[in-house]
Amino acid sequence: MSTSENTLLSSGNAQVIALAKMISETADKIIKEYTAAGSSIPLLDSTDTGPFDSPSNIPSGLGRDLQIMEAACAQLNIMVNSPAHIIATYEEPACLQLVTRAKIADFLLDKPEGLHVTEIADKTSLDSGKVGRILRLLATKHCFKEVKPDVFANNRLSLQLVSTNPVSGLVGHLTDEVFKAGAHLSETLQDPKSGLLHSPEGAPFNKAHGVALFDFYETRLAQAMVGWGAVTGKSRISKAYPWDSVPQNSVICDIGGGNGHVSRELAKNFSNIRVIIQDIPTVITQAKQYWNEEYPEAVQEQRVEFIPIDFFKDTPAPGCQFYYLRHVLHDWPNAECIKILTNIRKVMTPTSRLLIDELVLQHAVRDQSIRENIDQAPEPLLANYGMGRLRLYEQDLNMMIIFNSKERTLQEFINLGEQTGFKYEKVWDAGTTGIIEFSII
Ligand SMILES: C[S@@+](CC[C@H](N)C(=O)[O-])C[C@H]1O[C@@H](n2cnc3c(N)ncnc32)[C@H](O)[C@@H]1O
Numbered sequence: 001m002s003t004s005e006n007t008l009l010s011s012g013n014a015q016v017i018a019l020a021k022m023i024s025e026t027a028d029k030i031i032k033e034y035t036a037a038g039s040s041i042p043l044l045d046s047t048d049t050g051p052f053d054s055p056s057n058i059p060s061g062l063g064r065d066l067q068i069m070e071a072a073c074a075q076l077n078i079m080v081n082s083p084a085h086i087i088a089t090y091e092e093p094a095c096l097q098l099v100t101r102a103k104i105a106d107f108l109l110d111k112p113e114g115l116h117v118t119e120i121a122d123k124t125s126l127d128s129g130k131v132g133r134i135l136r137l138l139a140t141k142h143c144f145k146e147v148k149p150d151v152f153a154n155n156r157l158s159l160q161l162v163s164t165n166p167v168s169g170l171v172g173h174l175t176d177e178v179f180k181a182g183a184h185l186s187e188t189l190q191d192p193k194s195g196l197l198h199s200p201e202g203a204p205f206n207k208a209h210g211v212a213l214f215d216f217y218e219t220r221l222a223q224a225m226v227g228w229g230a231v232t233g234k235s236r237i238s239k240a241y242p243w244d245s246v247p248q249n250s251v252i253c254d255i256g257g258g259n260g261h262v263s264r265e266l267a268k269n270f271s272n273i274r275v276i277i278q279d280i281p282t283v284i285t286q287a288k289q290y291w292n293e294e295y296p297e298a299v300q301e302q303r304v305e306f307i308p309i310d311f312f313k314d315t316p317a318p319g320c321q322f323y324y325l326r327h328v329l330h331d332w333p334n335a336e337c338i339k340i341l342t343n344i345r346k347v348m349t350p351t352s353r354l355l356i357d358e359l360v361l362q363h364a365v366r367d368q369s370i371r372e373n374i375d376q377a378p379e380p381l382l383a384n385y386g387m388g389r390l391r392l393y394e395q396d397l398n399m400m401i402i403f404n405s406k407e408r409t410l411q412e413f414i415n416l417g418e419q420t421g422f423k424y425e426k427v428w429d430a431g432t433t434g435i436i437e438f439s440i441i
Pocket residue numbers: 214225226255256257258259262278279280283309310311312325326327328331
């Protein structure tokens with residue numbers, strides 16, 4: 001955008017017009033993508049699926065347009081509405097927690113005509129008046145639809161809350177134990193002792209629940225991580241890195257890999273790749289079960305190995321081409337990250353690579369010193385795509401609340417790498433996340 005256009009955008013009226021134009025032009029581009037895929041955008045009230053429902057199927061150009069649309073709509077709305085009206089919003093997570101726990105979306109499956117709140121109340125042992133009010137708030141935000149007064153049915157959004165969908169595990173986790181922990185954020189940060197701690201024990205989560213997250217609800221966490229993969233489009237990992245050109249039988253060591261659902265994507269898509277999953281013993285047991293159910297051929301062909309590790313004390317399996325850390329470092333403050341990276345560095349060779357797959361944060365203001373591959377949004381949007389990438393900044397707060405840890409900027413990852421004997425090579429765009437590649441110094 002030219003300097004003269006930038007100057008014009010310093011007026012509120014000009015910004016509103018620029019945002020409205022951006023929304024209209026971006027809508028055209030999005031419709032063209034649907035048309036090219038032989039489809040059209042499904043109506044909100046329908047339960048139809050669309051070609052881009054899974055973030056993994058969204059091409060990167062469309063992904064950027066969707067973020068621009070989300071950011072521009074939100075920014076325009078905030079500009080034209082009363083600040084008090086915008087700021088005073090709450091209660092939606094509590095409603096999502098209730099409907100997820102009570103499995104209301106499950107009871108509405110195959111009932112396009114909907115169920116009356118008295119029938120929903122019978123099935124869930126809830127009060128009909130109260131459950132109706134909760135569903136109405138959610139329907140007002142387009143999750144569920146009210147088909148007749150007090151009769152509710154599923155729609156595209158509420159189908160994500162069906163208990164067999166891993167996204168419902170994520171919603172349950174976020175709106176229950178994490179939401180309760182969030183209520184302790186202010187008192188933890190304002191306490192002169194705990195507010196200055198950077199250890200996991202000082203996290204609001206521990207204050208709320210008396211234990212750390214990994215000692216809490218292990219099974220729900222595993223489902224929530226699969227749900228997080230669905231929300232963030234984990235399959236983009238297959239397209240984000242040139243896996244097809246890595247040598248035959250290259251081994252990826254998926255450290256803190258959970259049940260290995262991400263490296264399973266790679267093993268399925270690239271026959272030249274073998275996988276080692278490393279995690280704490282209880283999770284390794286879950287991982288074996290998961291692979292035996294989801295990809296038994298890989299287990300039989302010995303293309304996957306399961307090796308327990310405590311990554312603070314042990315070095316990972318030697319001799320691997322790739323050491324892959326997805327959503328592991330964000331669980332830990334810098335001191336713990338340095339221990340993990342130091343242990344990995346010990347087994348790496350000049351040809352092996354460290355791949356850190358994480359959200360990569362940006363400042364909300366334009367930054368001239370920004371590294372290559374980090375895309376800043378067009379004006380008048382905020383440089384970090386504003387509401388189009390809000391999840392990244394919400395997730396940063398989640399990390400503060402749960403672990404006293406953080407999401408990081410690219411520079412913060414580079415600093416961690418440089419402190420532990422790594423050289424930054426490049427960041428690969430994997431949609432919601434970036435894959436930051438390091439070699440050894
Ligand atoms: C946020 S999960 C990420 C899982 C997986 N990489 C993914 O993207 O779905 C972090 C993982 O680190 C594992 N972990 C935590 N402490 C560990 C330790 N000391 N040694 C090895 N793994 C650990 C947890 O069990 C969990 O599976």
